[in-house]
Amino acid sequence: MGIFDTVRFDPPRTCPNCGTTISEVQTKVFDPGLREYRVGDVIYGSPILSGVIREDLYCPGCAAMENSERRSVWFSIWHTLLVGVYDDPSEAEARLQTVDRAELLDYLARHQSAALTWHDRFSRLYGELQNLHDFQQRDENDEAKREDLRFFRIREILDADDPLGELISNNRPQNPEDETEVSRED
Numbered sequence: 001m002g003i004f005d006t007v008r009f010d011p012p013r014t015c016p017n018c019g020t021t022i023s024e025v026q027t028k029v030f031d032p033g034l035r036e037y038r039v040g041d042v043i044y045g046s047p048i049l050s051g052v053i054r055e056d057l058y059c060p061g062c063a064a065m066e067n068s069e070r071r072s073v074w075f076s077i078w079h080t081l082l083v084g085v086y087d088d089p090s091e092a093e094a095r096l097q098t099v100d101r102a103e104l105l106d107y108l109a110r111h112q113s114a115a116l117t118w119h120d121r122f123s124r125l126y127g128e129l130q131n132l133h134d135f136q137q138r139d140e141n142d143e144a145k146r147e148d149l150r151f152f153r154i155r156e157i158l159d160a161d162d163p164l165g166e167l168i169s170n171n172r173p174q175n176p177e178d179e180t181e182v183s184r185e186d
Contacts, residue, residue, distance in 0.1 A: 003032035007055075007075065007085060010038060017069065020061030025073055025085075027055045040107040043080050050078050052092040081107065125171045128154050132163055 004026040012023040031045020047053070057071040074092035076084040078099045086092040131154050151158065160166040 002028060003034055004028050005030050005033060005035045005037060007037045007082070009085060013057075013073075013087075015059040015061055015071075018059065018061035020059055022057065022059055025055055025057050027075075029053055029055065037082055039082055039084055040110060041082050043075075043077055043082050046077055046080050048077060049080060050096065052076055052089055052096070054089070121171065125167075128157075128167055128171070132157070132167060 005028075006024050006026050008024045009022065012021045014021055029047060030043055033044065035044065037043060053075045054072050055075065057073045059071065062069075062071075071087075074086045074089045075082060076086065076092040076095040078096055081099075081104070083099050083103070084092065084095040086095065131150055135151050135154070135158060154163075154167070157163045157166040157170065
């Protein structure tokens with residue numbers, strides 16, 4: 001089977017043959033890395049700098065039907081940036097002619113925001129892990145160490161049956177597939 005990348009559709013497509021909702025397409029045309037892409041993402045290992053790439057679109061609803069027609073989508077790539085996914089190659093070509101700076105700034109802002117979110121999540125998790133490690137390495141006879149302000153942020157998990165499991169649970173994404181944040185109600 002090999003390694004593939006996934007391009008997510010936003011909004012999902014509807015198959016014109018059977019009405020099945022299709023939310024993604026898998027491709028091997030980029031460097032294999034099991035990466036997920038959306039419109040606005042930089043494509044790693046694209047065989048072209050700018051242009052249109054065709055990919056077969058698999059519909060799980062049509063797969064069971066005999067004589068189902070083969071469908072394709074076209075990726076519009078502008079300087080390694082995925083700027084659109086289209087059902088028609090002429091639409092994909094036309095999209096390349098309409099990319100403007102405002103869109104590029106929107107994509108850049110979205111990626112910087114996502115990078116900051118990941119940095120914040122990593123920093124919080126790393127800090128709490130370090131504090132848990134320090135707490136576990138302390139002299140257990142020194143009860144004053146328990147009141148050390150370094151352990152203030154993790155005080156709720158220290159009394160849990162499984163402090164490490166509790167720490168992981170407190171820092172896990174709500175949806176591990178798209179890694180969206182858990183909303184905290186403190």
